[in-house]
Amino acid sequence: MTSSYPTHPDAMRPEPRGDAITGDRYYSKEFAAREWEHMWKRIWHVGGRVAQLEEPGDFIVHDFMHESVLIVKQEDGGIRAFFNVCMHRGNRLVSVDEGGMDSFTCPYHNWKWGLDGSLQEVQDPEDFPQGNPCGKLKLKELPCDTWGGFIFWSFDDNVKPLLEYLSPIPELMANRDLENYTRVVWKTLRVNTNWKFASDNFNEAYHIPAVHPQFEPMIDDHYSTTLFEMYPTGHNRMIEKLQPSSRYPDKDSVKPLWADVLSAWDLNPDDFEGRAQEGRIALQQARRKLGPERGYKYFEKYLDDELTDQMHHTCFPNLTLTATPEGLHMFRTEPDAEDPNWSTFDYWYMVPAVEGRDEVETLYGTRPIEETEHSTDSYEEYEANLDQGDFLTQDLSLAVTQQQGLRSMAFQDCYLSDQEARVRRFHEVLNDYLEGRR
Numbered sequence: 001m002t003s004s005y006p007t008h009p010d011a012m013r014p015e016p017r018g019d020a021i022t023g024d025r026y027y028s029k030e031f032a033a034r035e036w037e038h039m040w041k042r043i044w045h046v047g048g049r050v051a052q053l054e055e056p057g058d059f060i061v062h063d064f065m066h067e068s069v070l071i072v073k074q075e076d077g078g079i080r081a082f083f084n085v086c087m088h089r090g091n092r093l094v095s096v097d098e099g100g101m102d103s104f105t106c107p108y109h110n111w112k113w114g115l116d117g118s119l120q121e122v123q124d125p126e127d128f129p130q131g132n133p134c135g136k137l138k139l140k141e142l143p144c145d146t147w148g149g150f151i152f153w154s155f156d157d158n159v160k161p162l163l164e165y166l167s168p169i170p171e172l173m174a175n176r177d178l179e180n181y182t183r184v185v186w187k188t189l190r191v192n193t194n195w196k197f198a199s200d201n202f203n204e205a206y207h208i209p210a211v212h213p214q215f216e217p218m219i220d221d222h223y224s225t226t227l228f229e230m231y232p233t234g235h236n237r238m239i240e241k242l243q244p245s246s247r248y249p250d251k252d253s254v255k256p257l258w259a260d261v262l263s264a265w266d267l268n269p270d271d272f273e274g275r276a277q278e279g280r281i282a283l284q285q286a287r288r289k290l291g292p293e294r295g296y297k298y299f300e301k302y303l304d305d306e307l308t309d310q311m312h313h314t315c316f317p318n319l320t321l322t323a324t325p326e327g328l329h330m331f332r333t334e335p336d337a338e339d340p341n342w343s344t345f346d347y348w349y350m351v352p353a354v355e356g357r358d359e360v361e362t363l364y365g366t367r368p369i370e371e372t373e374h375s376t377d378s379y380e381e382y383e384a385n386l387d388q389g390d391f392l393t394q395d396l397s398l399a400v401t402q403q404q405g406l407r408s409m410a411f412q413d414c415y416l417s418d419q420e421a422r423v424r425r426f427h428e429v430l431n432d433y434l435e436g437r438r
């Protein structure tokens with residue numbers, strides 16, 4: 001396809017080896033244990049947003065499977081991560097999700113740990129025949145770094161530098177001022193499915209006609225117009241154009257939703273009847289011209305394609321960053337500590353500042369542009385509480401039924417279309433970790 005996309009020199013289309021994607025990968029405890037041992041212990045994890053930590057002593061607790069990580073803002077403004085474990089006799093040190101403290105005092109025997117992980121005070125320091133532990137013991141520290149306003153940490157002391165690990169995703173998103181985005185939606189759902197559901201699902205758009213029919217008038221899901229890229233680091237990208245789907249014979253007619261998108265930027269929908277897809281370029285030009293005066297200063301840094309299209313970055317293994325002209329959707333899934341049939345799904349929506357605006361449209365209605373509170377739910381309650389389906393409800397309901405089917409002895413491997421090549425690629429990168437090739 002012809003495109004002005006900033007195709008990265010590393011973009012490639014590797015021939016898949018053809019590793020089978022078997023059902024046991026989704027439900028077997030033995031397989032989940034191998035993921036833990038060979039993959040989760042070695043990658044970078046997203047632990048939060050930098051904006052959560054304003055003052056020295058502010059902290060986030062990120063539980064991952066049976067481990068717990070304490071992320072702490074330092075006196076010097078830096079951010080460090082420690083295992084949330086007291087080094088006296090192993091008690092979990094902090095039992096809340098986040099907060100602010102001058103130091104961390106273990107509730108078991110009152111050992112007091114500093115923000116930098118040093119041991120500051122113990123009871124009866126003279127009673128230790130091997131010497132006072134203060135000045136000797138420290139909380140066990142983990143690598144921690146930030147990119148794009150996200151805090152990352154890793155269990156692996158020898159993990160690659162973060163930017164090298166994420167490459168080329170930071171370069172591909174360089175025109176977006178992600179550090180200064182505001183998180184306006186922050187949801188965590190417990191879902192009855194394996195964590196890999198989301199990696200598979202966000203690695204293809206083949207499910208859109210069946211699962212998200214509402215996108216037809218304005219998102220072009222057809223493979224003939226979609227850009228697919230894979231990178232040596234195991235991350236992928238897919239770009240869908242903002243235009244009526246090329247899949248349908250009436251793609252040239254303007255449907256109500258598309259008419260609204262055009263009208264919002266002073267374009268007359270009637271002008272595009274019979275050539276509806278041309279509205280995309282017109283929209284780029286209109287946003288280029290009118291954006292700054294409407295407060296969208298950040299449009300000045302965007303390429304034309306970034307003014308319209310949906311850019312899905314699937315970062316191995318469990319992080320999806322979907323960038324649109326309006327904001328950034330983050331999806332993160334994490335495995336359940338005990339049961340591979342369950343996982344935790346996080347959806348965050350972050351937006352840039354728009355001059356003169358203090359509200360923004362989200363999946364959950366209009367919200368103020370300010371850092372939001374965390375909400376957690378089970379998927380069943382979440383679904384029951386919604387009046388109408390949003391795209392997450394649609395995806396997650398499939399997650400539950402696919403997990404059921406994958407447990408059948410009838411299922412031995414996927415039968416994939418070319419546009420789903422990134423699904424197999426994801427599993428092959430995972431196998432590279434499990435089998436010692438990465």
Ligand code: FES
Pocket residue numbers: 086087088089090091106107108109110111
């Ligand atoms: S286990 Fe923490 S002070 Fe004893």
Ligand SMILES: [Fe+2]
Pocket residue numbers: 201207211212391395
């Ligand atoms: Fe979907």
